[in-house]
Amino acid sequence: MKKIGMKILSVVLAMSLLIGGASSMGASAAADIGKTLEKAGLTIVEVIFTTLVGGLNMIVPDSPEFVDVSERNTDNFYSGTKWEPKTPENGKWSLGHAKASLVPSDWETKDYYLGGFIDPNNGMTNKVEEIIDDMQIRVIALSDGTGRGVSVFANIDCIGFSNGDIKEIRKALVELLPDVDFNSINVSSTHTHSCIDTQGLWTNLFAKLFKNLALSYIPFVEKEPGVDMEYMEFIYATAAQTMKNAVEAMEPGTLTYAVKEVNEEYFNNKNRSQSTAIIDELARFVFTPDNAASKPTMIVNIAAHPDVAGLPVDDIDNGRDLSGDYIYYLGERIEEKGFNFMFFNGAIAGIYEGRGPASDGVPTERRYEETLRYGHEVANMALNLTNSVEQIEANMTAEEKAVMEEEKKIGGENYTLWYEGWTPVEEKVLEPNLNIIIDEVGIKVTNPLIQLVGKLNLVNYTVCKNGLFEYLIFAEIGYMEIGGVKVALMPGEIVQDLICGGASLTAEGSFSGKDFGHKSIYELFGEDTICFGLMNDAIGYVVPDNDYSMSLLGDHYQEMISLGKYAGSSIMKGFNKIANLLGK
Secondary structure (H helix, E strand, O other): OHHHHHHHHHHHHHHHHHHHHHHHOOHHHHHHHHHHHHHHHHHHHHHHHHHHHHHHHHHOOOOOOOEEHHHOOOOOOOOEOOOOOOOOOOOOOEEEEEEEEOOOOOOOOOOOEEEOOOOHHHOOOOEOOEEOOOOEEEEEEEEOOOOOOEEEEEEEOOOOOOHHHHHHHHHHHHHHOOOOOEEEEEEEEOOOOOEEOOOOOOOOHHHHHHHHHHHOOOOOOOOOOOOOHHHHHHHHHHHHHHHHHHHHOOEEEEEEEEEEEOOHHHEEEOOOOOOOOOOOEEEEEEEEEOOOOOOOEEEEEEOOEOOOOOOOOOOOOOOOEEOOHHHHHHHHHHHHOOOEEEEEEOOOOOEEEOOHHHHOOOOOOOHHHHHHHHHHHHHHHHHOOOOOHHHHHHHOOHHHHHHHHHHHHHHHHHOOOOOOOOOOOOOEEOOOOEEEEEEEEEEEOOOHHHHHHHHOOOOOOOEEEEOOOEEEEEEEEEEEEEOOEEEEEOOOEEOOHHHHOOHHHOOOOOOOOOOOOOOOHHHHHOOOOEEEOOEOOOOEEEOOHHHOOOOOOHHHHHHHHEOOOOHHHHHHHHHHHHHHHOOO
């Protein structure tokens, strides 16, 4: 393996030298030749990688858990509501909110592993050694009062939650509330890189991988799951109970919506440059109960990886500290202002926290403090979408003003005021009409690494066989209109070009030199559509087929954690089917 690795490195270095040597030519010709050579080098690496891992796949038997596609179990799937294009006359919004901690009580005496980073300095595992803030589940239960049932939405602080585990939560909830008519039960992930692993790819991965590889050849012996199943059972039970609490807390009220483009520098396209779209919108829903004594609930949607707190960088921030990252501090500030808090992440493939504007030149000692500053500033924006600069300053407490003035002195010329040049947006009252359609799409698994993970039983996916060599995973997609606000419910980490269009969908901007050939979400449903990502499944990165490369280098490392080259088209074909059904 070491010799092969050196050969791969040699190829890459050779390509780099050739590209560098082209600089003496004309700028345009050099760029074209450099791009061609780079693609050739990446293609060679892709062939070597897929051959090696594919060869290993050939000698590892399928898991006994695999099922024939014709025998797939669809229990605990909810298809949504009957679609009502016009607001029914008898409608009335009702919403209930609940939350709970998912930090296990025995974390100091039992080994728990954080999901999101594999660090060689930590022996390839990141055991929890410190609790900085909290790992939470947040839930809302929503109904429009038209007799079409209750929709439940849960958001879990974790790297990802697979559809198989989500179905266990649904089953547990229905057992607790057998008489409630649910039209959908939805579970999304924050994708926080510093909470306990819920997928199995970071929980002492390599020890379990080699153990399960050996067990693959021993009949009638179960492989060890990637996740800690005792902890997963705790999550199932806690999630179901929290959902029950939210349903039982439902009360009538009004629902409003506001959306605003914020400073694009709060979002950082870190590592997929050919994906040119940037969704810099901050969307919020506010539910105000009719009962003035009850708390309102604020629902926030932005698109940014929460991966700062968990990155191992030194002895102090060593990747062994549990944190909810910026989402915890976003909620902290909103709750300080008297709201319940709910969050949905968006299309986040390659998109990270742009911490520059939030740093303000104020030094921090710990990585999580950077997420605190970011979360608090995003919360300030969410709280003030409809306020003018004068209103923002009038609403600030004396303590907040004093902190701001002190930080101005510390930050000096690097200090940035989050509301400088701020213009408010209008908030609209939403008519009580909740429409939701959820469907399943089969995605062919072509990534040999994910095929191997499936065979070794490390992640709770229901893998279907179609013939001898085709593997499929069925993921849920959905489209929802909340009082006319359009929402795409998408599994996994979505490249934003698939939402709004961008260079990677074109022949000129993609790796293959071909067009994607399918409509974006904006083209299907309109440019005012927002996205709730990692919803009802965590299937890894979803990139356009035409820009897919298993070279694993440069801007294509995301493909290593993707189902394969057909994920993008499979999902967009599914949304096209929904759009056709609705006459869009």
